[in-house]
Amino acid sequence: MPRVLVAGSFNVDHVWTAARLPRPGETLAGRYATGPGGKGFNQAVAARRAGADTSFLCALGADAGGELARALARTDGIDLREAPSAAPTGTAGIYLDEAGNNSIVIGAGANAHLSAEFVTAQADAFADAAVVLVQLESPAPAILAALRRARAAGSLAMLNPAPANAEVGAELLASSDIVTPNETEFAGLLERRVGRAPPDAGAGTLPDAQLHALCRELLPHGTVVLTLGGAGCFVSHAEDRRRGDEAACYRAAAAPARVVDTTGAGDAFNGALAASLALRPEAPFTTHVGFATRYAGASTEREGAAAAMPHLAP
Template identity: 55%
Template structure:
């Protein structure tokens, strides 16, 4: 087992409809329904655990069947829950997935909105031994700030996944962030919000490395930015201070060919696997760490669902590392 990863974030009960195509405004379509666990935080915690990390998850839950689902699943996965219990419905999400795997999502925060800095500070003793802390913004930013401040004091590497896309990131949180992991839309929106730059998200993957590197340096001058580009893989940009190993300032890692049926949670799979890879080997080559995470995320798209679609480390080895595995 690797050193620990701490995840701060949300748990949702997902309500998912699979349809041939996403509905137009005012349109009603027939589809197949299923329900299961999700929330960016829980997805990432499951991904980190299945990728091999000792994982602890700080969250807020209600006192309802959704909360019991979270606790039972975490126990089954071997995730240590650092949960605040509140008199509020556990978070929910409505998800539509089309025949190509694209999705649209509406989130009802519920208890997630009650996670606070006091609770995170109160469980800080459970951060002992952790090497990486990962957070998103489906919970209040003050809770994330408290966690990252504690991580900085303890020398824990921080990863901020600035999602959802319209979430505000205060300057003080950027200053506590070692790795930022936006997708194309999130990157574009944060550049506009934080830097006043208008960048078309749909053309990001086609930009030159030099152009993307410049944009990344604007967003997070002192940290590493990893932009996830869907089927095109990822682009990473490092500051000068992070290149003592002589590695490149920026690099791309391509995604492997997979038979994607549902992209829900793929970004969370990447983030959880990235956290686990960094925790397992802080001195590992960045390209190797990113390849590990990209492969993990790609495999997650071959299953339906969010948290439970996360592959296990054994599946990653069988698919990509064992002799005779397909590329």
């Protein structure tokens, strides 16, 4: 079975839901829930529930949060490979309004201790991986090591440059075949890596030709998938690497959904895209994007992050 390898973060999510998000200095009454999260774990669960065998490289503490990660990985059949840490397992505080909008604060904890040495040592996991997916809630050296290992093993190297405030070095982009920013992350990448001022009204409002040109500046050799929330996504390929698509750039509409919680929608998209690429490498890229948008839409119809990932195969 084709395998997806995800390297990244695990968090215990603490979620407060109120009618609206609190303003600075304001106290609101609401509801509380807790559950598993972290971009890495969310994406690993999505990839597994989308049908791909999945390995997950992370760092965990010797605490209840770490035990939760191990138990959930066993339940979903995820090959969990953990770097032990003296720090507590990562946490996230999530504030959610009734429209499904959220604000998030993360405490890295053990996630900050995922090392390049640990990642590099997992040679057998990389050897079996068709797609390697990473994000930026873990230290950059570990993430770069994963991308380089992917390239060395002949795997597809996929970077989700999230969260938006993370530093994305030139080496990370150069080592990636596919990059999947949202609009905020894309604006930051343009400003820091290309020296372009972000569009005032959001990148998604730009004409396709102009947006495609910006993507080519950002990642000349690969594919950029710009996720646009309810507006779907924009795909931009290098001219000589269209991944089976007829067009070098195009938009894909979002799937209809009865939105309850958007917290893990981006992670659902990335995990499902990785799974589809691994399971059907011969299919055109537009097929994989279509599945990922449907999967992400389905994930918003339930509360939670990792727990909301649907069992839905391409």
